Amino acid sequence: MKKWMTAIAILCLAALVFCGCAPSTPADDGGIGNLNGTGGGNGGEPGNILVAYFSATGNTEEIASIVAERTGAALWEIEAADPYTAEDLEYYTGGRADREQEAEDCRPAIAHQIQDFAQYDTVLIGHPIWHGIAPRIIQIFLESYDFTGKDVYTFSTSASSAGSGAFSALQREYPSVHLIGNLHFTSSQLSSAQSRVEDWLEEIGMLQGDLRVGFTIGGQTVYGTLNDHSVARDLYSRLPLTLEFSDYNATEKIAYLPDGAEAWDLSDAPESCTPSAGDITVYAPWGNLAIFYRDFRFSNGLIPVGRLDSGAIELFASQSGSFTVMISAAPAQLSA
Numbered sequence: 001m002k003k004w005m006t007a008i009a010i011l012c013l014a015a016l017v018f019c020g021c022a023p024s025t026p027a028d029d030g031g032i033g034n035l036n037g038t039g040g041g042n043g044g045e046p047g048n049i050l051v052a053y054f055s056a057t058g059n060t061e062e063i064a065s066i067v068a069e070r071t072g073a074a075l076w077e078i079e080a081a082d083p084y085t086a087e088d089l090e091y092y093t094g095g096r097a098d099r100e101q102e103a104e105d106c107r108p109a110i111a112h113q114i115q116d117f118a119q120y121d122t123v124l125i126g127h128p129i130w131h132g133i134a135p136r137i138i139q140i141f142l143e144s145y146d147f148t149g150k151d152v153y154t155f156s157t158s159a160s161s162a163g164s165g166a167f168s169a170l171q172r173e174y175p176s177v178h179l180i181g182n183l184h185f186t187s188s189q190l191s192s193a194q195s196r197v198e199d200w201l202e203e204i205g206m207l208q209g210d211l212r213v214g215f216t217i218g219g220q221t222v223y224g225t226l227n228d229h230s231v232a233r234d235l236y237s238r239l240p241l242t243l244e245f246s247d248y249n250a251t252e253k254i255a256y257l258p259d260g261a262e263a264w265d266l267s268d269a270p271e272s273c274t275p276s277a278g279d280i281t282v283y284a285p286w287g288n289l290a291i292f293y294r295d296f297r298f299s300n301g302l303i304p305v306g307r308l309d310s311g312a313i314e315l316f317a318s319q320s321g322s323f324t325v326m327i328s329a330a331p332a333q334l335s336a
Contacts, residue, residue, distance in 0.1 A: 048119065049073035049206065053126030054137050056084050059157040063185060064126045066197045067155065069329040072208045073124070078141055081109035091131075101131040107140040114145070122151045122206070129158035129184075133166045139173070147177045153204065155183040155197075157190075180204075194237050211236045214330030215312065217323060222312035223330055224280055231269040231282050232305045235289070240328040243289065246321065251294045253316050255325070256287065263287070266303075273304040278313045280306040293317035 051073045053064035061077070068075040088096035100106045125141070127134045134156070154170065156163040163184025171179045183200045185193065201207040211226035213236070226232040243255035252275075264282060275281055275292045283290050284301045291308070293316050308316075 048121040050076060050120040051124045052076040052078055052141065054078040054135060056089055056128060059190060060126045060128050063155055063157060063193055063197065066193055067124055070198055070201055070208055071206045076114055078137060079111040080137055081111045097130055100136045101133065106136045108137045110137060110140060117145045120150065124153045124155065126155045129156055129161045129163060129166050132161060133169050142174050142177060150178060152177055152179050153181050157185045159187050212330045213239065214328050216326040217315055217319065220315060222309060222315050224306050224308040224312060226306035227304060229269045230265040230267045231303050234265040235305060236329065240326060242324060242326045244322055245325050251296050252290045252292045253319065254288045254290045257289065269303050272298065272300045273302050274298040275302060278308040279304060280308060291316055
């Protein structure tokens, strides 16, 4: 009898190893991964929205970044303790991903745990679709934390498969988790990700109004807030941008965009303004971006796009000659 029980145990262990799975508890090495964001939603209290995503090829990560930026949420990558290789992801080869999806009880270990998960009221979970369902690592994520009282949404990516089947499967398997809705992208829809994410977030009441941007010059980053009109949204949709700025009239720093500088969406933007130091503007007749470090007179065709934060003006004013600026969407860092 002992020999028979030992043989069964060995076979079970071998099956687990073959599947490439670990027991259904996340790895805990004291690490916290990468947690970024400002929080928002649900009354705007800091830290109460979390965007958690697993991305093997980068497509889901792209969507997750937009979701975090437009909600002001904390951003968390669900990392596998044993990272996936390109070979692991090859479909119908009997590779690791194939084996994991075939084994319903497979739970690949997660590299890090989220600290203070209880602080989040709303969680948005992003994942690819593998063989019609979410990767097994999403299941262990759902099993690793207490989702009581939390609103949970998902967003997913695939080559061509629909996302509804994967979402429904998660709803069936985790009835105690308040899974509300899913936004899905096929590869052909990724080019419209910004607008689709914003429409979805507005529909579910989580679109953050302020468009925050960062300006990195020589390793130092300062921030600003864009206005809510067509030119500001147009600029935001083009980020990230790396531009060459230069001084103009000892008053402003200007740069031209590489992708059709004059092709701005002017549909609902102001047509003029009187700029002051710290204003981010677009001069429509020339199509250039202009950041003022001194006050200036009323100007037709000068569109107010946003405003630099306190202290950012000095960094621009101190630059001489031509200098490079990387402009990017900017949820601020949360302390771990």
